[in-house]
Amino acid sequence: MISLYAITFIFIYIIEHNNYNPVSIITNSIRPVFPFTAIVGQEEMKLALILNVIDPKIGGVMIMGDRGTGKSTTIRAIADVLPSIVVIKGDPFNSHPTDYDLMSDFVKKELNAGKDLETDFINVPMIDLPLGATEDRVCGTIDIEKALNEGIKTFEPGLLAKANRGILYVDEVNLLDDHLVDILLDSAASGWNTVEREGISIRHPARFVLVGSGNPEEGELRPQLLDRFGMHAEIKTVKDPSLRVQIVEQRSQFDQNPTVCLEDHKEKQASLKTNISDAQKLLPDITIDFALRMKISQVCGELDVDGLRGDIVTNRAAKAFAAYKGKTNVEIDDIKKVITLCLRHRLRKDPLETIDSGMKVQQVVSEIFV
Template sequence: MAVQFPFSAIVGQDEMKLAILLAAVDWRIGGVLVFGDRGTGKSTAVRALAALLPKMRVVAGCPYGCDPAAASGCEACEARGRAAGAARKSVLVPVPVVDLPLGATEDRVVGALDLERALSQGVKAFEPGLLARANRGFLYVDEVNLLEDHLVDLLIDVAASGENVVEREGLSVRHPARFVLVGSGNPEEGELRPQLLDRFGLSVEVRTPEVLAERVEVVRRRDAFERDPHAFTERWKKEDERTRRRLVAGRSRLDGVRVPDAMLERAAQLCMALGTDGLRGELTLIRAARALAALQGDAEVADAHLKRVAPPALRHRLRRNPLDDAGSSVRVDRAVAELFGP
């Protein structure tokens, strides 16, 4: 297995790293959209975080990687679970990171039903797709702004529901597909439609470092990693282990984090001040703030959590204002300052 660049060794890009961590703590936040310059560590961060996570336990032989401790799973696992005296054997596997190529067909993504076998033999044969492989892991789409709109919409729907349903000619197959969707792209090559932008949970902007010392450090670390990956990874092992413990602890604390009514009102006030459409903004803001509180070990959501996650949760949901030429990040920061104070 290829050695991945350590997550803790990534220089800068703090907002991107935080967004991916929050989505890993609570998959219900939705996908993470990373827009910015090429060569700024977008795919490196996703693969590094997946490699950092502890191995997950799956049902042996299950094509969807079902969790043996879960109450429900795919049709095959549920059938085995109902069988008298059947025991679910399990194995440990790495958290998957699945790349979705731009030229992928819908059948390649969602899976394909063999209609010929179904009609001639009465057998419901299903070939799992990329969504099945990504279950309980990460699905990474580079240049997501160049992917066909209907595929982006499909991905976001499945990522939000945690289940993939394939229906063809009266046949239907459903299986768990709970994954963190990460899409990246360069805005110079085209933008996503606003309707699709709004469906992503968090949106992050990354830029090429402009500070000389930071650029030099990026090159130094990458060069050291390529010359001796194992030695470089060993040097960052303690930092990665610390991040792993924070993440695992955050997941275990998540359901116990309280969200006071005052914070719900704050979130709604902020979204109203920015004029966001619908209620996805408030929902994502609260979910991300709760995940941040869990990651930091706090018992309840506070102003500081909302302020920290507001830019990635809201910047891609703003309408264009012809009377205000400020960027979306500036508008969110301004609204946060007015509502919460400096």
């Protein structure tokens, strides 16, 4: 039986005599992410994700499609092309140093007391929410370790806190418990998470882009929950043989040598990151004419869309798309590009209807936007 001392001695010897750097070993062992710009096809899904990261107030995106169509790969890849964000160093809620609405209560108190808080730049958080997560894990709860060891009640942040100012991804969201979906959608809509646990009452910002994916064969979301997602992208399996071969070759190249694949797409990734950053800065200056806003609402009325979410989301998405294209005024083509994504999941389902909901939206749009 080799002792722990002997194992440690051997490990140190290997490092010293082979020029190994344990930090680089750990860093290089991080699993590489498939580059977003290398993804072939599925333009609808990619556009919906880009628009949501430009303007998170759009309300997230629901991506439904066949198995093996790259939904999870694309969603995880979007985080790599997002600009870094500035946060208060050590704050568990990723608080913004100047935006009051994106600060935790603790940071607000510190700033009001005149304290200078250290800041840091981090990558946009990309948080996966597993199907088996409990409500305490999602929302946060009391820190049991501190309660037992120190006898004090403190808050242990959950996944909503970690996802603040980032992306929260739920794979197979149609299989998630309804009460958890309610919590996610309420937090995404309000931008805040309130926790009442064992004598602890805390509220913290929870501004994130909610992204859900699923296979319609495994069950649909309730209509009232589906309506809370800002956009809805439908993904279908690629039928074109040449495009399928291109996708397979792209994936094989990445699997064989991820470093080379990432290097090949480095410039495209950097260019997309710059475009997104520029669009985020330009967004507040985007305008949309009253006549176009009237036509958007006319489309929603013609399609018998319940509520006003469809109108609001379409206006926001059109502005985000115009900003992405570097324009300051929304044009008709901008609206046509995004309106199907914003409205197709808000139509009332008719079991006897033979036409696809997306085609129905496009027909009404072509009649009104002439």
